[in-house]
Amino acid sequence: MNSKTRIAFLLVSATLSSLFAAHVSAQTTPPAAPAAAPAAEPAKPPEPDYTLTANVGIYSQYIFRGLTQTDDKPAFQGGFDFTHKSGFYLGTWGSNISWLHDSGVCQSGCSLEWDLYGGYRYSFNDDWGIDLGVLYYYYPGSYVPGATNPDTTELYVAGSWKWVSLKYSYSVDHTFGVPDNAWYLDLTANYPINDQWTFNAHVGRQEYSGSQNGISNSVFNYTDWKLGLTWLVGGFNIGAYWSDTNANSNSYTLAGRFIGKSTGTVFIQKTF
Numbered sequence: 001m002n003s004k005t006r007i008a009f010l011l012v013s014a015t016l017s018s019l020f021a022a023h024v025s026a027q028t029t030p031p032a033a034p035a036a037a038p039a040a041e042p043a044k045p046p047e048p049d050y051t052l053t054a055n056v057g058i059y060s061q062y063i064f065r066g067l068t069q070t071d072d073k074p075a076f077q078g079g080f081d082f083t084h085k086s087g088f089y090l091g092t093w094g095s096n097i098s099w100l101h102d103s104g105v106c107q108s109g110c111s112l113e114w115d116l117y118g119g120y121r122y123s124f125n126d127d128w129g130i131d132l133g134v135l136y137y138y139y140p141g142s143y144v145p146g147a148t149n150p151d152t153t154e155l156y157v158a159g160s161w162k163w164v165s166l167k168y169s170y171s172v173d174h175t176f177g178v179p180d181n182a183w184y185l186d187l188t189a190n191y192p193i194n195d196q197w198t199f200n201a202h203v204g205r206q207e208y209s210g211s212q213n214g215i216s217n218s219v220f221n222y223t224d225w226k227l228g229l230t231w232l233v234g235g236f237n238i239g240a241y242w243s244d245t246n247a248n249s250n251s252y253t254l255a256g257r258f259i260g261k262s263t264g265t266v267f268i269q270k271t272f
Helices: 005-030 097-103
Strands: 050-059 075-084 088-096 105-109 113-123 130-138 141-143 152-161 164-171 182-192 197-208 222-233 236-245 263-271
Touching: 097 105
Parallel strands: none
Antiparallel strands: 050 075, 050 263, 075 088, 088 113, 105 141, 113 130, 130 152, 152 164, 164 182, 182 197, 197 222, 222 236, 236 263
């Protein structure tokens, strides 16, 4: 074999050896490990069987259905609520008042409104819901002879859609010192402007049945309304609203002052 032939043979041999080595390497290299599965999201904690909350507030006055209950003076209010995951709930709430003293029917006490309530709430979906319940207004104290006890029991049903609710309440006996039944219709909207600000609007209608001494209790009928804003900051609700009524001043003047007048209220409130 001459020198040129030997060189060509060596080149061919080297090329074949390289190809064979590459082929063997490709056959023996282990396959790449599969990509790791994404980490599973942590499981959500189970829904608690019940929740217990408390609330406390300071108001420049206590307005109830358009009527001042504290003669334009400050009110200190608070309560507790127990809610079961089934929808049943119980609660209690209280506030100082002065209207019973101002009306002249009180002998002693009569400076507290203590509410006890319970019911059932059900949500059909994220937008629609219903609420059925009973509410007892208790005014501890003693009253002059012949005065109708102001303690009142109301049954109510309410429907809600997003931020709007319509509630109908019916008293089963005497109503806030008027010795007959009455009903109240409450349309309320709490529109969330953003995460901190809420626009509040309300209109309600109070009507009484029956009569006293030949005079119809319709003299106590009236409509009330209010507009306001609530600001959520640091876990506190700080707000202000303006309220008014078309109540008969002769029927709702106590100690020489009309309790259904147009008025403004400011407050700070927190729920725990």
